[in-house]
Amino acid sequence: xxxxxxxxxxxxxxxxWIALLLLALAMFCAYIFMDILSPIKDLMESTRGWDSxxxxxxxxxxxxxxxxVFFLIFAGIILDKMGVRFTAVLSGAVMLAGGLIKFYxxxxxxxxxxxxxxxxxxxxxxxxxxQLGVSPFYEGMPASAKLAAFGFMIFGCxxxxxxxxxxxxxxxxxxxRETALAMGSEMALARLGxxxxxxxxxxxxxxxGEVHVxxxxxxxxxxxxxxxxxxxxxxFMDKKLDSQTGEAEEKDDPFKISDIGKILSSLxxxxxxxxxxxxxxxxxxxxxxxxxxxxxxxxxxEADPNSFWxxxxxxxxxxxxxxxxxxxxxxxxxxxxxxLKFGLMAIAxxxxxxxxxxxxxxxxxxTIFAVFPLLAVAITPILGNYVDHKGKAASMLMIGSILLVIxxxxxxxxxxxxxxxxxxxxxxxxxxILVLGASFSLVxxxxxxxxxxxxxxxxxxxxxxxxxxxxxxxxxxxxxxIGKVLESSNxxxxxxxxxxxxxxxxxxxxxxxxxxxxxxxxxxxxxVAALVIGVYLKAVDKKKGLGLEEPNIKG
Numbered sequence: 001x002x003x004x005x006x007x008x009x010x011x012x013x014x015x016x017w018i019a020l021l022l023l024a025l026a027m028f029c030a031y032i033f034m035d036i037l038s039p040i041k042d043l044m045e046s047t048r049g050w051d052s053x054x055x056x057x058x059x060x061x062x063x064x065x066x067x068x069v070f071f072l073i074f075a076g077i078i079l080d081k082m083g084v085r086f087t088a089v090l091s092g093a094v095m096l097a098g099g100l101i102k103f104y105x106x107x108x109x110x111x112x113x114x115x116x117x118x119x120x121x122x123x124x125x126x127x128x129x130x131q132l133g134v135s136p137f138y139e140g141m142p143a144s145a146k147l148a149a150f151g152f153m154i155f156g157c158x159x160x161x162x163x164x165x166x167x168x169x170x171x172x173x174x175x176x177r178e179t180a181l182a183m184g185s186e187m188a189l190a191r192l193g194x195x196x197x198x199x200x201x202x203x204x205x206x207x208x209g210e211v212h213v214x215x216x217x218x219x220x221x222x223x224x225x226x227x228x229x230x231x232x233x234x235x236f237m238d239k240k241l242d243s244q245t246g247e248a249e250e251k252d253d254p255f256k257i258s259d260i261g262k263i264l265s266s267l268x269x270x271x272x273x274x275x276x277x278x279x280x281x282x283x284x285x286x287x288x289x290x291x292x293x294x295x296x297x298x299x300x301x302e303a304d305p306n307s308f309w310x311x312x313x314x315x316x317x318x319x320x321x322x323x324x325x326x327x328x329x330x331x332x333x334x335x336x337x338x339x340l341k342f343g344l345m346a347i348a349x350x351x352x353x354x355x356x357x358x359x360x361x362x363x364x365x366x367t368i369f370a371v372f373p374l375l376a377v378a379i380t381p382i383l384g385n386y387v388d389h390k391g392k393a394a395s396m397l398m399i400g401s402i403l404l405v406i407x408x409x410x411x412x413x414x415x416x417x418x419x420x421x422x423x424x425x426x427x428x429x430x431x432x433i434l435v436l437g438a439s440f441s442l443v444x445x446x447x448x449x450x451x452x453x454x455x456x457x458x459x460x461x462x463x464x465x466x467x468x469x470x471x472x473x474x475x476x477x478x479x480x481x482i483g484k485v486l487e488s489s490n491x492x493x494x495x496x497x498x499x500x501x502x503x504x505x506x507x508x509x510x511x512x513x514x515x516x517x518x519x520x521x522x523x524x525x526x527x528v529a530a531l532v533i534g535v536y537l538k539a540v541d542k543k544k545g546l547g548l549e550e551p552n553i554k555g
Contacts, residue, residue: 008244009237010173019173020182022234023166024189026092029227030159031193032200033099033220034062037106039201039291039366042511043213046503048106052514053138054145056483059288061136061149062156063472072472073260075161076465084169085238091165092228094158099221101151105144107214119143160472162231164464169238171452171460179452184380185330188441191373192326194287198370199322203315209305263463268454268544271537273470275397276447278530281474282404282523283440287372288479289486290433293516294365297415298425302363309361318358318367322374324351329378333385348378360426368429375434376441383441389551393450394541398534400442404527407436412520478523485519 009015037044037059044050050058066072079087110116123146124139136153137146166186174182197220204215263269303310325348332344352374359367387393410432418425455463490496499512 009241010245015237016173016177016182019234019237020170020186021189022230022237023088023169024186026088026227026230026234027162027166027186027190028193028196029223029230030095030162031190032197032223033095033155034159035194035197035287036201036216036220037213038288039198039369040205040213040216041289041292042295043202043205043211044106045512046510047211047213048144049142049503050145051500052483052486052512054141054483056288056479056481056486057136057138057141058145058149058152059285059479059483060476062152063160063476064136064149065153065157066160066469066472067476070469071157072160072164072465072469073462075157076164076462079161079165079168079465080459080462084165084172085235087161087165088169088231088238089228089235091158091162092224092231095155095162096158096221096224096228098151098153098155098158099217099224101154102148103151103214103217103221105147105151106217110144110147115147116143119146156472160468162227164468167451167464168460169234172238173241175452178385181381181385184383184441188330188373188377188380191376191437191440192322194373195322195370196319198291198366198372199315199319202364202366203312207312260462260466263455263459263466266454267540268537269451269463269467271533271540272447272450272454273467275530275533275537276467277471277474278526278533279397279401279404279447280471281478282408282526282530283436284475285478285482286408286523289482289516289519290369290372291365292514293411293520294368294429295511296513296516297411297419298365298368298429299420299422300363300365300426301422303361309358309363314358314362318355318362321351321355321358322370324348325355325374326377329374330381332378333381356430359430360423368426369433371430372433372437373440374437376437379438380441387551393447394534394538396442397447398531398538400439401527401531401534403435403439403442404530405524407432407439408520408524408527412517412524416517474526478526481522482519485522486514486516489518490514 009019037055041050041055044055045052066075075087075091078090104110120143123137124141126135126137136149167183170182170186171179200219201216204219205211205213207215305311308314328344328348328351332341332348335341335344352371355374356371359371383396387396410428415425415428415432418428451463451467452460493513493515495513496515499510502510503512
């Protein structure tokens with residue numbers, strides 16, 4: 001309520017959730033572009049010559065400027081000084097610029113140009129970064145991968161700026177209300193972008209019966225345009241809120257470098273930040289390789305292109321079924337009538353079974369992995385609501401870490417044992433992917449709403465920026481490490497050697513059968529480390545009274 005007793009937009013539940021929807025839709029589009037090439041790694045290798053090293057280096061480049069040029073730190077300062085709405089629009093514009101560069105890099109228009117020749121002969125040796133082993137380019141890296149990496153760096157600056165801006169925007173609109181539920185719901189919707197990407201990226205790449213990988217990126221660029229529109233719409237909504245409350249978008253107390261020292265002196269902040277980097281490093285880099293991992297471990301028979309299961313229409317139908325699962329599962333959390341609540345849950349379960357059956361019949365790894373966020377959509381609001389009213393955020397993070405370890409070890413050791421059994425392998429894959437998605441949902445519901453408990457409100461933007469910066473170190477490092485582990489651990493794998501030779505000889509449609517075991521063990525170790533940090537965080541919270549186990553809504 002304002003001083004005059006007039007309700008503000010923030011006091012209206014409907015307007016709060018509309019603001020959240022605008023932010024979530026923008027992040028939904030960003031998530032799609034973030035992984036737009038992940039489900040077609042095999043096509044990038046067979047059509048563009050990107051081996052796992054080039055693919056991993058390009059994927060890791062997304063966070064390079066954020067980490068090594070400290071762009072995320074500057075983004076946090078911009079956010080604290082300029083406010084949510086300015087930073088939101090800026091992040092949308094930066095994402096779009098990077099997306100356009102990446103699209104040009106993978107398109108035929110880049111082939112044979114002087115720019116391609118320049119990238120071929122340059123950026124092979126980057127002083128200092130190369131000596132430190134952190135260069136985003138290397139000698140022999142395809143020119144298209146280099147330019148795509150450069151565009152992805154620009155996109156990454158905008159995407160991570162958008163991430164901290166959305167978190168700050170949710171705190172602004174929901175503080176003292178359903179903060180965890182709002183953050184969990186935003187991430188649940190945004191992560192539907194992962195499923196959307198997995199379903200439609202291969203669809204557009206193979207549309208018309210020929211492989212055109214640039215069509216997938218074009219699809220992503222269109223969505224980035226929509227994300228920018230969402231942020232612009234939010235700009236005017238947020239401006240209206242400030243005019244009602246009398247709050248200034250720029251803070252009266254300006255940001256000072258000493259504020260960063262206040263954040264870094266908090267033990268709770270460091271534990272949350274470490275948990276974040278360990279946990280996210282075991283998830284996001286994995287997403288970039290997950291489809292290829294399934295292709296290498298499952299016995300799949302892709303449906304005949306002339307049949308219903310191999311046609312274009314089934315892609316749309318399966319996506320509609322996926323949306324039915326997500327909408328019914330999400331809506332069931334907000335239904336106060338038991339009959340309607342259980343009815344929606346029943347529809348969601350039935351639709352999920354239908355979705356999984358369709359994925360099996362289509363025989364493609366990307367449609368199987370697309371199930372990843374669906375269970376998360378169902379339970380994230382439940383978890384967020386629980387944290388809001390009951391607390392236990394630190395305990396949830398520990399549970400999430402345990403599930404993470406179990407899932408990666410299952411992929412590493414149990415899934416390969418099912419190779420040869422199409423049904424058995426697919427069932428194991430579906431169950432493990434769903435549980436991994438559920439594990440992932442614990443983080444936005446429990447971790448992000450805890451940050452306002454650790455720092456002053458004035459520097460929340462900078463706190464989120466520092467956490468995202470630390471997180472980005474892992475998001476840069478582990479896609480690159482996974483690629484290097486795959487290449488080194490498969491260096492003597494004769495099947496891999498033969499497949500690469502066939503690709504070099506000009507054969508198309510070749511899948512390189514990588515062994516992912518050691519890469520997955522590496523990710524499982526991250527989960528173990530996260531669990532240790534989680535146990536320590538809970539002990540520190542109990543000793544120092546940080547309030548992480550307490551509910552967000554008092555009384």
